[in-house]
Amino acid sequence: MSRPFATSLQVPAGALAPALPPKRRAALALLVILGTGVLVGLVFGLWPGLDLAVTALGFDPAQRMFTHAYTPSLQTIRDVNDIIVRAVAVTAGVILILWLAAPKVAAARLPGALSLRAALFVLATLAVAPGLIVNGILKPHGGRPRPIEVTQFGGTLDFVPWWSPFGRCDANCSFASGEMSSxxxxxxxxxxxxxxxxxxxxxxxxxxxxxxxxxxxxxxGHFASDVLMSAVITALTVWGLHALILRPGERTA
Structure with a gap:
């Protein structure tokens, strides 16, 4: 009797989906971030009425108010996000202090991913993106009124597209979203x-x-373009500081 024909179905690991080299992964990530930013910026810049149309979905014209303006579950989401951000920032700060105060203890006790560079990277991205760019520059000086402030939704200020610096908001303006950035x-x-x-x-x-x-x-509290462009700005900041602070080939890179 002849031996039955057997076919091996084993495939070497990574043969079907080979991992990209770090430089190509970084380039692809940058391309995705920039592409998203260009697409969102052009769409909402050329058709600013789209912002109003999306926002109108949550507005009740009869009551002249946003239906979910005071919904507890939505406020809980904001609170949870704030707690997460603070917890991560404090943890990164403690790790940074431990590395600076007792480097030998940190090297012996902390996992490799929790390096000094990693702590610096996490804190630097927080300080630059949500801190400096969004809450330090754009929101105080952008001038864009929030949805609840424009005439289309019961306010007294004129609507302006995301790119316009000529809105009449004086402080804590709509562009860009601080919560989205964090x-x-x-x-x-x-x-x-x-x-x-x-x-x-x-x-x-x-x-x-x-x-x-x-x-x-x-x-x-925000238009769709505020939210999406804030995400793009923050992701681009994370990408840039990752390239600057974390060395290529490092375990955390």
Missing amino acids: ATWLLAVAVLLPARWRSLGIVAVLAWALVVGGARMAQG
């Missing part, structure tokens, strides 16, 4: 995860950021 900033933590968890972490952060941004839109 939620997207959590990408700085996701990219430090082990390789097998990194993609899942990035997806989870982006999903959470969309929840946070959607809550602010439903409350009448």
